[in-house]
Amino acid sequence: MDRTDSLDNIRRRLAAFVAERDWDQFHNPKNLAMALASEAGELVEHFQWLTPEQSADLPAETREEVRLEIADVLLFLLRLCDKLDIDPVAAAAQKLELNASKYPVEKSRGRATKYDKL
Amino acid sequence: MDRTDSLDNIRRRLAAFVAERDWDQFHNPKNLAMALASEAGELVEHFQWLTPEQSADLPAETREEVRLEIADVLLFLLRLCDKLDIDPVAAAAQKLELNASKYPVEKSRGRATKYDKL
Amino acid sequence: MDRTDSLDNIRRRLAAFVAERDWDQFHNPKNLAMALASEAGELVEHFQWLTPEQSADLPAETREEVRLEIADVLLFLLRLCDKLDIDPVAAAAQKLELNASKYPVEKSRGRATKYDKL
Amino acid sequence: MDRTDSLDNIRRRLAAFVAERDWDQFHNPKNLAMALASEAGELVEHFQWLTPEQSADLPAETREEVRLEIADVLLFLLRLCDKLDIDPVAAAAQKLELNASKYPVEKSRGRATKYDKL
Numbered sequence: 042m043d044r045t046d047s048l049d050n051i052r053r054r055l056a057a058f059v060a061e062r063d064w065d066q067f068h069n070p071k072n073l074a075m076a077l078a079s080e081a082g083e084l085v086e087h088f089q090w091l092t093p094e095q096s097a098d099l100p101a102e103t104r105e106e107v108r109l110e111i112a113d114v115l116l117f118l119l120r121l122c123d124k125l126d127i128d129p130v131a132a133a134a135q136k137l138e139l140n141a142s143k144y145p146v147e148k149s150r151g152r153a154t155k156y157d158k159l
Numbered sequence: 160m161d162r163t164d165s166l167d168n169i170r171r172r173l174a175a176f177v178a179e180r181d182w183d184q185f186h187n188p189k190n191l192a193m194a195l196a197s198e199a200g201e202l203v204e205h206f207q208w209l210t211p212e213q214s215a216d217l218p219a220e221t222r223e224e225v226r227l228e229i230a231d232v233l234l235f236l237l238r239l240c241d242k243l244d245i246d247p248v249a250a251a252a253q254k255l256e257l258n259a260s261k262y263p264v265e266k267s268r269g270r271a272t273k274y275d276k277l
Numbered sequence: 278m279d280r281t282d283s284l285d286n287i288r289r290r291l292a293a294f295v296a297e298r299d300w301d302q303f304h305n306p307k308n309l310a311m312a313l314a315s316e317a318g319e320l321v322e323h324f325q326w327l328t329p330e331q332s333a334d335l336p337a338e339t340r341e342e343v344r345l346e347i348a349d350v351l352l353f354l355l356r357l358c359d360k361l362d363i364d365p366v367a368a369a370a371q372k373l374e375l376n377a378s379k380y381p382v383e384k385s386r387g388r389a390t391k392y393d394k395l
Numbered sequence: 396m397d398r399t400d401s402l403d404n405i406r407r408r409l410a411a412f413v414a415e416r417d418w419d420q421f422h423n424p425k426n427l428a429m430a431l432a433s434e435a436g437e438l439v440e441h442f443q444w445l446t447p448e449q450s451a452d453l454p455a456e457t458r459e460e461v462r463l464e465i466a467d468v469l470l471f472l473l474r475l476c477d478k479l480d481i482d483p484v485a486a487a488a489q490k491l492e493l494n495a496s497k498y499p500v501e502k503s504r505g506r507a508t509k510y511d512k513l
Contacts, residue, residue: 048166051251058255062262063269067326070225071206071214074199075325075425077232078432081192081199082318085439088189089311090303090507093446096189097242107188108245112254114195114236115247118229124215127226129233133169136230137176144180151181153444185444189311193443196314200436203321207429208389208421210329271326284402287487294491298498299505306461307442307450310435313468317428317435324425332425333478343424344481347472348490350431351483354468360451363462365469369405372466373412380416387417 048130052119059120070124077117084110166248170237177238188242195235202228284366288355295356306360313353320346402484406473413474424478431471438464 059065087107088096099107122129143156152159177183205225206214217225240247261274270277295301323343324332335343358365379392388395413419441461442450453461476483497510506513 048248051248051255054252054255058259061264062267064267064271066269067271069211069215070217071209071211072325074203074206074214075321075429075432078196078199078203078429078436079318079322079325081196081232082315082321082432085192085196085311085318086315088192089308089315091189093187093189096192097187099188099243104243104245107243108250109254109257111236111240111245111247112250114199114232115251116254118232118236119251122229125217125222125225127222127229129229130166130169132226132230133233133237134172136227136234137169137172139227141176146179149180149182151184153182153185190443193311193314193439196311196318197436197440197443200314200433200439203429203436204433207426207433284484287484287491290488290491294495297500298503300503300507302505303507305447305451306453307445307447310439310442310450314432314435314439317432317468321428321432324428327425329423329425332428333423335424335479340479340481343479344486345490345493347476347481347483348486350435350468350472351487352490354465354472355487358465361453361458361461363458363465365465366402366405368462368466369469369473370408372463372470373405373408375463377412382415385416385418387420389418389421 048119051116052123055116055119056123068120068124070121073117073121073124077114077121080110080113080117084114166237169234170241173234173237174241186238186242188239191235191239191242195232195239198228198231198235202232284355287352288359291352291355292359304356304360306357309353309357309360313350313357316346316349316353320350402473405470406477409470409473410477422474422478424475427471427475427478431468431475434464434467434471438468 059068084107087103087110118129121127144159148159149156177186202225205221205228236247239245262277266277267274295304320343323339323346354365357363380395384395385392413422438461441457441464472483475481498513502513503510
């Protein structure tokens with residue numbers, strides 16, 4: 042992953058893309074959360090009739106469509122982070138730490154049980 | 160953003176977190192897309208009764224909750240990318256290029272119209 | 278609302294529609310919950326760039342599109358209820374009762390605060 | 396299903412519930428679409444780690460939780476219909492007709508292919 046394609050670089054290019062189109066007026070956090078959710082819905086749509094096994098072995102065309110839906114989710118996530126001044130990587134790192142305490146290895150091994158029911 | 164907190168580093172630490180808990184059995188792309196969508200729903204929940212203006216000026220406590228929901232979305236997105244062998248940053252960079260042709264500046268300036276209705 | 282268009286009638290006609298196409302094999306509750314969520318995402322998409330005021334005063338064409346997205350959500354909801362043997366109207370009536378105790382009038386009047394923070 | 400528990404009756408009781416709490420100020424269509432999507436996300440959460448087979452054979456406690464999530468989705472759907480003056484049952488009946496032409500039996504039997512790829 043070279044410098045050109047870093048997450049932070051994408052965030053900046055995306056902000057320029059939005060500014061050029063004067064779309065900042067639409068990009069408040071409420072609207073961006075909605076846009077992220079609707080992209081997540083499109084992502085889910087690709088998988089809804091597949092078996093779990095099929096989902097792990099996508100035809101090339103479907104995989105490429107899924108790849109671009111993932112891109113859409115990430116773009117709106119970066120946009121939302123930009124507006125809220127959140128560092129997504131630092132947030133994810135912290136959440137991973139929190140999850141490590143919510144899901145101790147010995148209690149959660151092999152079990153998809155939510156932490157509040159462990 | 161130092162090396163320790165890079166996106167790729169998070170992806171690897173997350174994979175280790177999952178392996179330790181033997182959760183890989185649950186992490187097929189279908190299930191991960193669902194998990195991402197349910198986290199997107201939690202993100203939306205924080206904003207649903209706020210005005211757009213309020214969403215841009217969150218109380219500190221709400222902002223921190225939103226920050227951790229964003230983290231959850233990103234963690235499942237990274238997990239999904241890992242299982243599908245997708246580079247999310249390269250995908251986002253490519254999608255941004257595609258959007259630049261779907262939304263020419265002169266046609267889309269100041270208008271939130273979907274490209275197929277421009 | 279005449280007998281022909283009752284909710285229960287729709288549920289039955291939908292089951293026949295699915296049976297004719299041999300789609301029952303795809304309609305387990307997991308898949309149907311996904312389909313409902315992806316339709317909810319399409320519903321949200323129509324509103325994401327609108328102001329709250331615009332959302333209450335839709336152009337005729339948008340309102341008709343929204344109307345059909347609402348139909349899609351309801352159809353998958355009925356399908357899910359069918360597979361889980363749930364009566365959606367009885368469930369909604371019960372939930373409304375539960376909400377009445379979770380949100381006492383005196384505590385929640387004029388406040389969009391979730392019950393666990395009241 | 397007696398008269399007391401008809402869909403229309405629920406819609407009216409829900410409107411009264413909202414009026415008593417002075418929540419109408421929050422219930423524009425944009426916000427209601429978000430609320431519906433976040434409830435859809437909670438519904439999906441219950442199924443995300445289950446196999447399709449497990450989803451069709453829920454433990455009693457999970458089934459009851461799912462039942463109340465379905466109720467939440469339906470309540471916000473009714474609320475949205477109320478604000479947009481949409482009859483959900485008529486809309487669903489019409490959409491079922493449309494689907495019958497988009498998915499002819501002979502072309503779609505046994506195939507979960509979206510109509511635009513049939």
